[in-house]
Amino acid sequence: MPFPAERPRRLRRTPTLREMVRETRLTPAQLVLPLFVRGGTGEKRPIATMPGVFQSSVDVLVAQAREAWSLGVPSVLLFGIPESKDALGSSGWDADGPVPRAVAALKDALPELVVITDVCMCEYTDHGHCGPLHTRRGRTDVDNDATLELLAKEALCHALAGADVVAPSDMMDGRIGAIRAALDDEGFSDVAILSYAAKFASAFYGPFRDAAESAPKEGDRRGYQMDPANRREALREVRLDLEEGADMVMVKPALPYLDVLARVRAATSLPLGAYNVSGEYAMIKAAAAAGMIDEKRATLEALTSIRRAGADFILTYHAIDAARWLGA
Secondary structure (H helix, E strand, O other): OOOOOOOHHHHHOOHHHHHHOOOOOOOHHHEEEEEEEOOOOOOEEEOOOOOOOEEEOHHHHHHHHHHHHHOOOOEEEEEEOOOOOEOOOHHHHOOOOHHHHHHHHHHHHOOOOEEEEEEOOOOOEOOOOOOOEEEEOOEEEEOHHHHHHHHHHHHHHHHHHOOOEEEEOOOOOOHHHHHHHHHHHOOOOOOEEEEEEEEEOOHHHHHHHHHHOOOOOOOOOOOOOEOOOOOHHHHHHHHHHHHHOOOEEEEEOOHHHHHHHHHHHHHOOOOEEEEEOHHHHHHHHHHHHOOOOOHHHHHHHHHHHHHHHOOOEEEEOOHHHHHHHHHO
């Protein structure tokens, strides 16, 4: 029986051979660690639905960032847990709020750390939606245009504190242009914008809403986040955000949307991120705790698949564990 001239299995025979011909590389430098910051001192409140993730006061959060940095993780993404909420989300641009204080402390402790801040109203509004609400023709919804001004104020507040990158996650139309104009007008043209350009109305955000205390009091976010069935729309959203001045774009969630990620990768040469979200993280943690899967192998396989689909960097709650495993 004749054999084929090419026999790929030969190159899988040893760990060294597999490493030598590996097509996709995953390193700690490609990871971003999301962190939840609240007020107080010495606070480290566990999140039941996200084992190993905490709401932390600034002092504890700086220690977490130091650990990540020591393992080669170059960046963090901050979400704020305010002491008070209102209909506008006005604590989102409080200069003494948890995110600005955390930004200043992180840049003081780790000047080279890339500090990204989430820009959205949902953590700060008392109704849990991503902007102020209005009612028209008997239907209550987020007021898109009124939200733009508030997002710009929040982004500017973070820039004043020292943020390197602001990341609007609200999915309002026109937000990138509004934020870019506000930053440039105030002399922050060097602050980059990472747009949650293709953010889907996903069931995989549940644990995050526990962590950020941001679940909507009524309704849901399907009126402004994307329909999970739509791929072409994602490309339109990315194109619009790039035209408005986004420096980087993101697909969120990651694993259920690898096809979208690959399409976006083909459409732009700008830096592309993917958010390995709370539900994706929680599933691996739960399955590993039940003895169903090997946590290390499953985590690294999942993150590698996101890189293989085209992501330049991955926002993931696994960042510290993955960095430790990759460096072992």
